[in-house]
Amino acid sequence: MMKPCPVRHAINRENAFTDDSATSDGIDGIFGNRNAMPLFNLAWNYDERFAWDGKELSLERQALEPVQNPIEMHSDWDDVVAKLATHPEYPKLFRLAFKTTTITKELTTKALAQFERTLISANSKFDKFSLGETTLTPQEQNGLAVFLDESRGDCFHCHGNPNNPLWTDNLFHNNGLDANFSDLGLGRVTGDPNDNGKFKSPSLRNLAFTAPYMHDGRFETLDAVIDFYSEGLQNSPTIDPLMKKVEDGGVQLSNQDKADLKAFLLSLSDPSFLTNPDFQN
Amino acid sequence: MPKIFTLFMISILLLYSCSEDRDDNLTLQTDAKTTFSFTHYWDDTQITSSDFNTIQYTNANGETLSIETLRYLISDVTFTKENGEKIVIEGYNLVNLKTDTNLTYSPLDNIPLGTYTNVSFTFGFDAEDNIDGAYLDLNSESWAVPNTPMLGSVGGYHYMQLEGKFTNSTTPETGYAYHVIRAADGNTNPPTIEETFIEVDLGPITIERDINFEIKMNIAEWFKNTFQWDLTVWNTMLMPNFQAQLKMNQNGQNVFSLGAVTQ
Numbered sequence: 001m002m003k004p005c006p007v008r009h010a011i012n013r014e015n016a017f018t019d020d021s022a023t024s025d026g027i028d029g030i031f032g033n034r035n036a037m038p039l040f041n042l043a044w045n046y047d048e049r050f051a052w053d054g055k056e057l058s059l060e061r062q063a064l065e066p067v068q069n070p071i072e073m074h075s076d077w078d079d080v081v082a083k084l085a086t087h088p089e090y091p092k093l094f095r096l097a098f099k100t101t102t103i104t105k106e107l108t109t110k111a112l113a114q115f116e117r118t119l120i121s122a123n124s125k126f127d128k129f130s131l132g133e134t135t136l137t138p139q140e141q142n143g144l145a146v147f148l149d150e151s152r153g154d155c156f157h158c159h160g161n162p163n164n165p166l167w168t169d170n171l172f173h174n175n176g177l178d179a180n181f182s183d184l185g186l187g188r189v190t191g192d193p194n195d196n197g198k199f200k201s202p203s204l205r206n207l208a209f210t211a212p213y214m215h216d217g218r219f220e221t222l223d224a225v226i227d228f229y230s231e232g233l234q235n236s237p238t239i240d241p242l243m244k245k246v247e248d249g250g251v252q253l254s255n256q257d258k259a260d261l262k263a264f265l266l267s268l269s270d271p272s273f274l275t276n277p278d279f280q281n
Numbered sequence: 282m283p284k285i286f287t288l289f290m291i292s293i294l295l296l297y298s299c300s301e302d303r304d305d306n307l308t309l310q311t312d313a314k315t316t317f318s319f320t321h322y323w324d325d326t327q328i329t330s331s332d333f334n335t336i337q338y339t340n341a342n343g344e345t346l347s348i349e350t351l352r353y354l355i356s357d358v359t360f361t362k363e364n365g366e367k368i369v370i371e372g373y374n375l376v377n378l379k380t381d382t383n384l385t386y387s388p389l390d391n392i393p394l395g396t397y398t399n400v401s402f403t404f405g406f407d408a409e410d411n412i413d414g415a416y417l418d419l420n421s422e423s424w425a426v427p428n429t430p431m432l433g434s435v436g437g438y439h440y441m442q443l444e445g446k447f448t449n450s451t452t453p454e455t456g457y458a459y460h461v462i463r464a465a466d467g468n469t470n471p472p473t474i475e476e477t478f479i480e481v482d483l484g485p486i487t488i489e490r491d492i493n494f495e496i497k498m499n500i501a502e503w504f505k506n507t508f509q510w511d512l513t514v515w516n517t518m519l520m521p522n523f524q525a526q527l528k529m530n531q532n533g534q535n536v537f538s539l540g541a542v543t544q
Contacts, residue, residue: 046421148427151518161425163414163436169423194334241349241444241456244517 022217026072033183035217037202038210040121040273045170052199052215054172055189059113064105077105084108121205121273122165129267130162136267143264146257153229153253153261157242158201167204167268173240174198176233176250177214185215187238197238208269222265226258312391313544314491317358317402319376319384320540321351324501330381336446336454341505344512346447346457348500351378353441353461354424355481355496356406360392361399368392373406375422396487400494404533405440405478411463413437426462431521433465433472440478443503447512457516459503461533464526473523477530483539495540502536503529 024036034052042050048058056062066072067080084090084103091101098107128134136144146153148161158175160167172186174197181187187196199215213219219228231249233239245251253261273279321328323338328348336347356373374386405411413428413436414420428436441461448454466473483494504510508528519525 044421145429145431148429149431150520154518156425156427157423160423161427163420163425163428164423166421171423237454239456241446241458241517243456246456247453 020211022212022220026069027074028071030071032071034215035212037200038206039116040119040205041166041203042119043117044166047170049170049172049200053185053189054200059116060106060109063109063112063116067105077108081105081108119273119279121270123272124205124270125267126162126264127165127270130165137263139260139263140267141264142257143260143262143267146253146261147264152251152257154242154244154251155204155261158240159204168201170201172198172200173242174236174238175229176235176239176243176246177218177228179234179236181236183216194238197236204265204268206269206273208266209274222262223258226253226261229253230258310394310490312393313488314387315358315370315392315488316385316387316491316493317355317374318493318495319378319386320495320497321378322497322499322501324499328378328500330378333379333445336448338501340447340501340512341509342511344447344449344452346512347445348443349379349446350442350444351500352376352424352439353443353498354405354419354438355386355402356410357403358388359399359401360397361401363396363398373410373416373419375419375424392488394488394490396485398485400483400486400539402481402483402496403478404481404537405461405463406438407478408463408476411435411437411478426520429467430472431467432462433467433474435463435465435472435474437463443500447516449513452513455512455516457512458519459529460520461529462520462526464523464530465521466523467521475523475527477526479530479533479536481537483537486542488544490544492542492544494542497538497540498536499538500536503532506532506535508532 021031022035023031023033025031037052042059050056050059050062056065064077067075067077073080081103084094090103094103094107094111095101097111100107125134126136129136144162147155147159150157158169158171158173160169172195174185178197181197184196186198187193189195207213207222211220211222213222213225219225229250230253233243233246233250235246239246243250333348336345338348339345352375354373354375358370358372360368362368370388370390370392372388374383376383376386378384403410414425416438419425419438424439426432426435426437426439428434439460439462441459443459443461445457446454447457461477464473464475464477483496486492486494504512508531510528510532515522515525515528519529
């Protein structure tokens, strides 16, 4: 009944509640143009703008959209609510949760959103390091130094730091992917050309499980992502001022720094999140 | 007729009584709510977020530039009494002109009415308050300074993030990130740390009732007085640039001024 959500997020717990496709197919086998974002730590997205382009202004509102989207579920809420109402289990579950067996789309999206808020990932190797429970390897330590060095990785301005373990600023940036935009991103939502080519900074947690990367899933590996930031930047009018040495394609990291940065990034992955029994049917 | 007269008298008594009650409850205002409103200028031209993203300002060095981001932090608003006693309002306000957030700041604590020889605030955090990781809301704003040896292993927080693009006759449009932090040189042993927060004095004030202070920032000052900033030389990667941070502190001394005061 609800193919896209399970296919794109829930069935693939091993992908941190995303899928492994560059873009995702819906109920009719048609592919969209965006990579499905993984789902975790969403409760701390304080400005409540969700999706790559920020078009969804709360988790509840976000949950409304896929049902009606012709590429995703290609259905309507009346149909979904009717199916839930005749399901052998859901009316009872709604009564337990909401003290009513009258199922509505509003209650359904509340339930979905509240479940999403419970998807908390906080048990990576780096989390344990922050708690003093383990140590980083020298390679991971140097990778962190690259990450925090404004003249090398300078990842921290958009992707957090040990004091911001969400590993995202939850804001929108043009990170230099394209000189010309086939997808306007935030600009399509706001209508402001100054926002063209800007997309949400994704969290760097669980990168080990969430390939491919970027809003369109263009990079299949972390190595390709790091190469892009090092020497593949494309200039455009809205490129973020934090993207340095654009004329050279980027900051030209050494091979050692690239390898170390990758090792550090992988330390942000949380395997226990994938096996948490609370997230299983 | 007697009934009408009686009702009239009762009404008069009630009105009189109510009036007396109000008088009894009157209390003299002894303190005032203070509000600080932050406005922004390029010399005499006011800047709002609607002016962002367009290259239209010329700095002292002749580069033209745009503004895409302006965030800065002020803390510890202080009122100095005539006897020298200071009333410090502990707290901070992160102004974000890009999103028009926190353009007014109203501390929870009221201030006693009276004459003060100075009103001041700290641009950034002073050494006592600039504690690595201490403020959860600022942490999630990605406002932290990395706690790394290169930056003196002291961490803490940004004081300002001013970003945009600049160009001149020989330089194509290029990004700049004028980030002000505590100056630290991690290349010396031990690291050289220099506190570069700025105490901004607004001057004397007599507070008679609730009051609003307009705090004006002249952004052009960051580039001209007393150091003529060359964006072609210093545009990005300025956080670990100890000398650049000292020059920012130098230029920041005259950035703020007191605008309209209303009470």
